[in-house]
Amino acid sequence: MRYRLRFFLFPVTLLCFAAAGLFRLQASKCNYTSYNETLDRVFRIIPPFPNVAAPGPYRCKMCAIVGNSRNLLGSHYGSLIDSHDIVIRMNRGRVKSYEEDVGSRTTHHILYPESAVNLENTTHLVFFPFKIRDFEWLFKKFDSKSPKSKTIANKDLVMIVNPAFMKYVHQEWLARKGHWASTGFMTFVLSLYMCDQVNVFGFGADSDGNWSHYFEKLRNKRLKTGLHPGKHEYDLFQKLHNKKKIQLFKG
Ligand code: C5P
Numbered sequence: 001m002r003y004r005l006r007f008f009l010f011p012v013t014l015l016c017f018a019a020a021g022l023f024r025l026q027a028s029k030c031n032y033t034s035y036n037e038t039l040d041r042v043f044r045i046i047p048p049f050p051n052v053a054a055p056g057p058y059r060c061k062m063c064a065i066v067g068n069s070r071n072l073l074g075s076h077y078g079s080l081i082d083s084h085d086i087v088i089r090m091n092r093g094r095v096k097s098y099e100e101d102v103g104s105r106t107t108h109h110i111l112y113p114e115s116a117v118n119l120e121n122t123t124h125l126v127f128f129p130f131k132i133r134d135f136e137w138l139f140k141k142f143d144s145k146s147p148k149s150k151t152i153a154n155k156d157l158v159m160i161v162n163p164a165f166m167k168y169v170h171q172e173w174l175a176r177k178g179h180w181a182s183t184g185f186m187t188f189v190l191s192l193y194m195c196d197q198v199n200v201f202g203f204g205a206d207s208d209g210n211w212s213h214y215f216e217k218l219r220n221k222r223l224k225t226g227l228h229p230g231k232h233e234y235d236l237f238q239k240l241h242n243k244k245k246i247q248l249f250k251g
Helices: 019-025 032-045 078-082 132-142 164-173 183-194 230-242
Strands: 062-066 086-090 108-111 124-127 158-160 197-201 247-249
Touching (some): 062 078, 108 183, 132 158, 183 230
Parallel strands (some): 086 108, 108 124
């Protein structure tokens, strides 16, 4: 299943200001001048055009989207996940000590500042900016002159997703259900633009309806799916799976 590229998605670094989407998440007031200045500074450091292969009839890029669900434990999906061309993980998802169930390769890792982890030098950091401060955070991470500079990834492999994408997924895919889409669901929609075949792993709440993680014990027993329309997202995966558009691996 492959989606045609839409103007606001790729090149992912062509940022426009999705005011409606950002305002609701942004505590401070928006200042377009400082926003534009921050973007200029960011794109002086990271490449403005990421290396994303164009679609073509002679290729079939297979992607594994790996969410952080506890249903991965005991799944033995590791080698299957690693066999994909592209392996996308997200937030605090990790592989060390879980290789048998989650694999060991990560070609792309989705992050935002609050969920940041250090990445391998060969892994693309795919940055989901939710607010203006997130761009400042990114700039500081890669600006060698900044006292807060601490390299978390290879700056030549950083890709920034247009904030308008978040609004697009919320409106067009989720019919505005929930406060906004989960990182995992946005990652899934993004993968439809990067991949020819999408296989989905590590999604689904536990038996109490909580989004528990495979790498830690759940502390907040009333977490459910947070502010995200978790059930609706999962139902969409299930529907696409039933229509043979994607494959959903349930653990
Ligand atoms: O919790 P976190 O956001 O880091 O997990 C990444 C994504 O994996 C979530 O945004 C959600 O889409 C998915 N997830 C899930 N079921 C879980 C845990 C996470 O579907 N139990």
